[in-house]
Amino acid sequence: MTEDISPLLGRLGPDALPLYSWVAMGGAMVTVAGGLGFLAIVTWLGKWRELWSGWITSVDHKRIGIMYIVLALIMLIRGFVDAIMMRLQQALAMDGGGYLPPEHFEQIFSSHGTIMIFFMAMPFVTGLMNFAVPLQIGARDVAFPVMNSISFWLTAAGAGLVLVSLVIGKFSTAGWTGYPPYSGVQFTPGVGVDYWIWAVLVSGVGSTLTGINFVVTILRKRTTGMTLMHMPMFTWTALCSSILIVFAFPALTVVTAMLALDRTVGTHFFTNDGGGNVMNFMNLFWIWGHPEVYILILPAFGIFSEVVATFSSKRLFGYPSLVYATMVIAVLSFTVWLHHFFTMGAGANVNAIFGIATMVIAVPTGVKVFDWLFTMYRGRIRFEPPMLFTLGFMCLFVVGGMSGVLLAIPPINYATHNTTFLVAHFHNMIIPGALFGYVAGYMYWFPKAFGFRLDRNWGARAFWFWFTGFILAFMPLYVIGLMGMPRRMESYANPDWQPWLIIAFLGACLILLGIVSLGIQLWVSVRDRVRLAAEADDPWDGRTLEWSTSSPPPAWNYTELPIVSVRDSFHEAKLTGKPIPTAPLTASIHVPRNTAVGPVIGFAGFCVGFGVIWFIWWLAAVGLALVATTLIARSFADDTESEAFPGRGTGIS
């Protein structure tokens, strides 16, 4: 390497500023202005103390959950800006038109995918799990509240690295999958791929800790009588998802660390020369990557299950089937990773077996869809926004499932791999499949979190924009994918593709209106919060335990822990008119004290990442030392809990 590396600033210099394109410069300025604006508003309102003690250092699972979702919504906007910029570029880019230089377009498709998977979908699903799972199982908190805070701040640190890359240096151009050898130093020197690696690595450690936390929480912290087969469906899916996280994320951590070693230290795991083998990267990446799809989508299935039963005013149909189907999906998700590279030249037996294994997943998934349909059958369906998103999901998801099975047929995959058909397929799974579920969950549990409902009309508008926008944006990609259009094209010469790409851009514009509607909904609801606070403890005629406590719940969730003996225990209690029995409080409640351990370790993780990216070795060393000293210091802390005295506003209904 010939570049100058200063001991103080590594390879960081004035050329790190995004002066290469006015669009990049604009993005950087918006990011900086957003950050400064946030600091200014907090200072102006004098809210620093509240922010620090109420949120940043909080270890309350509900507040951590809310922070996760705020992070997810911010990153949703950031990732969507990338998306609509790409759509506009491709709508214009016939014969070299368009407004984005190739180098910028490449960063955008890389950051779009990275952000949407790692910093939108993962925080969203983790936030919903954080908020709802302990409430649903009648627990006072998660098993490891401080570790929970560390998980969040590591995720935030990863997101911070992606945001910083917009201003200082460049982001990766290697796509969200970062395939070598392209992502090796030979083809992509500079800091871009390093930003991708360290953002994924740091946040991935946080995700692994979350998985451990929730497996233990769900298995060990259930209240009396909450047997596994009494658990709400969302908790079941959160359990399966957490188990998948524990097994899958280490593979991602290892593979990104190996790529980092190749790039930074000069090893040869995945290089073209020196005995490296790129195929090992693909295998390790997708051994994480395929379960990741189910990590994202299973909890969404859980939300759809809650929503469809609640708003159909009916018991969930086929609960045991749904539990078994979820478990089957979780296990099978580890047996199909090779379908991401059928075109790598494996033999027909191998490809056929992985293709069939992939299709087998369609069986339990199909069962789930039918069970939701039969939950609606002979129900009394209320079309509140969460239910609209669920119905939209059912109609669109089966289309995505069908294209998924087509892609799982190896000979069809040979023709459609790497085309926009594939792009349309996975967006069809992740937008209607996962994101619609998260938005439904956000609107469903919002009154529990804040004590007032979200505005119904704007929720419905958001749904219709998202629904129609999705169809317009992605159905054309199926068509041009079959016509042979590759993904990741900065420009193209085939005039037959352009009309479809213009339609897709219009679809993206409708999705923009969907996002704006979500924003207006939040604004209007906060304004009308007094009116919307009516019956906020149980606004939907809920069935599961979380609706039996107050909205918002006290820090300790339940003053007296409920004793359950049936599924849908709250619904049964309302039906029989007898409140859920509780275990009398024999001692005071202990709640974990706030601690700065989480934010400090998150900050340290950011420093390690930033330091290694820019070769600022002292900063990386300081970051590592900070992690070690914080953990050691924490291990000496004895007084980690405070007594809480339930008084006013505990709100047991």
Next chain:
Amino acid sequence: MTGPIAEAEKLLLLKASGLMLLVVVPVILMALAFAWRYRATNDRAAYSPDWDRSRVVEITVWGIPAIMVGLLATMVWDKTHALDPYKPLPGGEPLLVQAVALNWKWLFIYPDHGIATVNELAIPADRPVSFRVTSQVAMNSFIIPDLGGQIYAMAGMETQLNLQANEPGKMQGRNMQFSGTGFPQQTFDVLAMTEADFDGWIERVRASDQALDDRSFAEISQPSIAAPVTYFASAPQGFFAGLLAGSADMPHAADTTAEGAGN
């Protein structure tokens, strides 16, 4: 323009789609119909709030997808073997073409004729073509959409693809795997011709004043976008094997080149 592989893949796509639509369409209709029929404002519809199990429904909802997947699975097993990219096509001795991905262009070597080209692939129509594919740069993916099939091109490794064109005509092939700035323009013309025209094309390439050797290869290896078509009147025997061996010190790469690494 098409070929037997592309036709078979398209037929498979239609068959599998048709089979699945038998389930997908009813599911969408059921979702809409149930939602409408059992809307809360419809007092006339039946309401069974505790109905949550039915043996008949359970068997059906596990059974239908299982039967569907069973049918598709037999299809997958048969067709994955029938359309294996490595499987030689019937219809006589195939034309052997070695394809090398470079930044951002394709080098084609015709070992049986001792010639090579950049960004132009001529093949005889109605005769199988057998490709040997590798990359000298990042991973690429070789495809001629009209003929079907697709295979990765990876440095130090050789992959194979067997295709055939039904009739003479012009098509486009390309790299499908993003590999950097020149990726969108990394295409090449595919000219399917009659045997007589193909022989004439070989002669035209042989008339070129350029030869493929280490020096000219170093030249075309320089990254360039939308490189012009270039003909090389000669290409040394074993050049492709030499690339496989040279780009990696891997033991297995050396093995595959033991017979022909003679330059």
